[in-house]
Amino acid sequence: MSFRIRAAVDDDLQHLYEMAKLTGGGFTNLPPDRRALTAKLERSHAAFARIDGPVQDELFVLVLENVATKEVRGTCQIFTQVGQSYPFYSYRIGQLTQHSRELNRTFRADMLSLATDLEGASEVGGLFLHPGERAGGLGLLLARSRYLFIKMHRARFADRILAELRGVIDEAGGSPFWDGLAGRFFGMNFQDADQFNAINGHQFIADLMPKHPIYTAMLTESARAAIGLPHPSGRAAMRMLENEGFAFENYVDIFDGGPTMTARTDRVRTIADARESRVAAIGCDAGTQALVATGELARFRAAFGDVRDGENGITVAKDCADALEIAEGDTVLHVDRI
Incomplete structure (x- = not known):
């Protein structure tokens, strides 16, 4: 599913x-x-x-x-x-520290501001x-x-x-x-x-x-x-x-x-780890599980899928590509699933 x-x-x-x-x-x-x-x-x-x-x-x-x-x-x-x-x-959450010289005691009170x-x-x-x-x-x-x-x-x-x-x-x-x-x-x-x-x-x-x-x-x-x-x-x-x-x-x-x-x-x-790649091929059965996203603003879509690195870009599993409605030559943003 x-x-x-x-x-x-x-x-x-x-x-x-x-x-x-x-x-x-x-x-x-x-x-x-x-x-x-x-x-x-x-x-x-x-x-x-x-x-x-x-x-x-x-x-x-x-x-x-x-x-x-x-x-x-x-x-x-x-x-x-x-x-x-x-x-x-x-x-x-803050703290107020007060000291009494006569009592020789220090009081610290937690406060909400x-x-x-x-x-x-x-x-x-x-x-x-x-x-x-x-x-x-x-x-x-x-x-x-x-x-x-x-x-x-x-x-x-x-x-x-x-x-x-x-x-x-x-x-x-x-x-x-x-x-x-x-x-x-x-x-x-x-x-x-x-x-x-x-x-x-x-x-x-x-x-x-x-x-x-x-x-x-x-x-x-x-x-x-x-x-x-x-x-x-x-x-x-x-x-x-x-x-x-x-x-x-x-x-x-x-x-x-x-x-x-x-x-x-x-x-x-x-945000720091995600990278942009070109989709070189679609249809791999195995690879690294990743979160893949594409599309700007109202066309934004994201899904989990297997991704494999290659010399000319990445290969994306077919079910993920179908969910994202992407094709070879498209650019996607992806990050490894943690």
Whole structure:
């Protein structure tokens, strides 16, 4: 069974909506709301349609498609420059050290400060794979295809890139971090705040969130324990990000306390290692397993396939070539599967 990554189209709305209902909450970039998803698709269409120009606040939505059945079984998103239309808020974890000469004691207190330090960075997010397809490395295909897209359209992206991981969500769908901190200032539970943010943006955070640093010692134990921890379902995603060169630099999500991972764009492993080659032949039965991509903007496609180096270029397995709709003489971007 062959899968490929391609640009999302209007006909994918129902598939995206059905997947959004499976996320279990706390997944701001894929809300189970048709109006919000339609707005995302419209924004993505505009980004794919812009041929060139400088970095702007844009969104690209990609989907994972079963080539045989045409079913959409996963999705991911790329934001070119966050924080341009609305402030991009994070909590920065810091420490305050104080010393009492009379007591001869030093106290160190962890603090959360509301920050917009990450404004202007690009973001990879919105990755969701249908539960029925969580095998065979398809999550890896979704994740790494974004980096190949970025490399192919490098001028459209910033020099810094981030990824927000969903934080700890309890069995009732609530967030211990939200309940112990922000929920006290907003008069709404986590589910309502998360849904409002997904549909309307988070300007309300700027309006109501306290601007002074928060001492973590004043939070509940459950809220403190959630700071910087990914949701159990996101641990594999965190490992993939770390393998790509992302690191946790003490920024967490203001809603659920999940970790924000950052990297220099050109040092992301897939971006740095990918190389461009001419397709010399199609039809090899063996070779090195690789992630192969082709096409600009709305014609972008990516898939796994066997690739073999040769004197005049590379040979690509036929099933991969068919999924990508490429022929001898075409140029592709490829990187070894890790």
